[in-house]
Amino acid sequence: MREMFKKALSIILLSALMITCFGCSSKQNASSSPVTTITIAARDGSHSDIINAVKGDFEKENFCLVNVVPLSADDIHKTAIDDSSNAVGMYDVIMIDDPLMPEYIEKKIIQNLTQRGYLDDEDFVEKSKLLGKDPYPLGATYALPFSGNVQLVFYNEELVEDPSVLENWGSIYSKCQEINQSGKKGYAIRGQSGNPIVSDFLPILWAFGGDLFNEDGKLILDSPQSREALEFYCKLYQTGGNYSKDELVNAITTGEAAIALGWPSWFVSGEGSKASIAQIPGKKTASSQVLATGEIGNWLLGVTSNSANPELALKLATYLTSEEVQRKALEYGGVPTRKSIFRDSEVLSKYPYFEQLYSGTNNSRVRPRTTKWAQIEEIFGKELVSCIDGEKTVNDAIESSQEAIEELFDK
Numbered sequence: 001m002r003e004m005f006k007k008a009l010s011i012i013l014l015s016a017l018m019i020t021c022f023g024c025s026s027k028q029n030a031s032s033s034p035v036t037t038i039t040i041a042a043r044d045g046s047h048s049d050i051i052n053a054v055k056g057d058f059e060k061e062n063f064c065l066v067n068v069v070p071l072s073a074d075d076i077h078k079t080a081i082d083d084s085s086n087a088v089g090m091y092d093v094i095m096i097d098d099p100l101m102p103e104y105i106e107k108k109i110i111q112n113l114t115q116r117g118y119l120d121d122e123d124f125v126e127k128s129k130l131l132g133k134d135p136y137p138l139g140a141t142y143a144l145p146f147s148g149n150v151q152l153v154f155y156n157e158e159l160v161e162d163p164s165v166l167e168n169w170g171s172i173y174s175k176c177q178e179i180n181q182s183g184k185k186g187y188a189i190r191g192q193s194g195n196p197i198v199s200d201f202l203p204i205l206w207a208f209g210g211d212l213f214n215e216d217g218k219l220i221l222d223s224p225q226s227r228e229a230l231e232f233y234c235k236l237y238q239t240g241g242n243y244s245k246d247e248l249v250n251a252i253t254t255g256e257a258a259i260a261l262g263w264p265s266w267f268v269s270g271e272g273s274k275a276s277i278a279q280i281p282g283k284k285t286a287s288s289q290v291l292a293t294g295e296i297g298n299w300l301l302g303v304t305s306n307s308a309n310p311e312l313a314l315k316l317a318t319y320l321t322s323e324e325v326q327r328k329a330l331e332y333g334g335v336p337t338r339k340s341i342f343r344d345s346e347v348l349s350k351y352p353y354f355e356q357l358y359s360g361t362n363n364s365r366v367r368p369r370t371t372k373w374a375q376i377e378e379i380f381g382k383e384l385v386s387c388i389d390g391e392k393t394v395n396d397a398i399e400s401s402q403e404a405i406e407e408l409f410d411k
Helices: 002-032 046-054 056-062 073-083 098-106 126-130 163-167 169-181 195-207 224-238 245-254 310-320 323-332 345-350 354-362 373-388 394-410
Strands: 036-043 064-071 093-097 144-147 152-155 185-189 257-262 276-278 299-303
Touching: 036 046, 036 073, 036 310, 046 056, 046 064, 046 323, 056 064, 056 310, 064 073, 073 093, 093 098, 093 310, 098 299, 098 373, 126 354, 144 310, 152 163, 152 354, 163 169, 163 276, 169 185, 169 224, 169 257, 185 224, 185 245, 195 224, 195 373, 224 373, 224 394, 245 257, 276 354, 299 310, 323 345, 345 354, 373 394
Parallel strands: 036 064, 036 093, 185 257
Antiparallel strands: 093 299, 144 299, 152 257, 152 276
16 A cells, blocks of 8 residues: 555656756746847837837737837938838838828838728828828728827917917917017927928918919919918017927927917827817918918828738827827827727816817818928928028029929929
């Protein structure tokens, strides 16, 4: 009996040892196997912060690591183009400033997600959803809307007590003159060359009836409306000052300046908006025709054509733009792109400024859909800066812009 007990005990101990050894071996194999890493080139600042804050669940569910590389808008653009020539890209997902979509598609930098089996999500705000399509607005889907930005008026309510002055550009100018004469700055612009000043000026150009291209794609910048708009922009600038993005936000927040155009992602945080918000006026004066002036500027997520893990990359883009994740992102200053969130009464009670954002998005206007938009911004931006600095007249700046953009398309 004792011998049988010894044999049984030996078998049990041997079995336990084998299980332990096998278990350790399995753990070692699991830990030694490489973990899939998905790398995303993201806009630095709040956008990168949001992705880092919400990526944990995705990493756990998919046994992977999400590497967020924060870059400036210019660096994302340059890096995306440079990296597209590599057989396997550094990035699996890139964040896209929506006017650059045509260029990215022409250069085959991002994949056709419709061909990958992606089905459009009808919960996205329509104007945001369409930004990711090519041909715009009814083609295949190439990118998903991550951040719902549309330009709005941001103002300091201690300096602008009556928001009705924001209903047309003429009354805005009068108010800014009054504020300037009291010792404060009236209108703050973002007057750096390229994207900043072009984005800042376009809503005024549109409100004055001007544009860069007509519906047939013909360049029409050289027009009386453009000249009148630029003359007005220079006058408006004289009431205030020229600021970088962070300086502009601080100036409006602290009351150093009264009024500026801006993007919600600059002013909105998990605690709320840092300034009062209004729609960009579509009227030159109180009696003018109302025109669409709200410049939409969503940040989108696209899967690179040379991603080593395109299926997982698309899964990440879908996750980051999902309703669940967008709700989490609100705590970190996220700006949604989903109708269900904008219409949620509890969300609106906590973030009342979302009403302005949703309305602005639904009435927004896209920038010209051209593969050469980055070069146009560079050309036009330099001329606008020369004009506000007094180095060129309004007429010369408009004529030079028209000629240089025509040459760009002739190449």
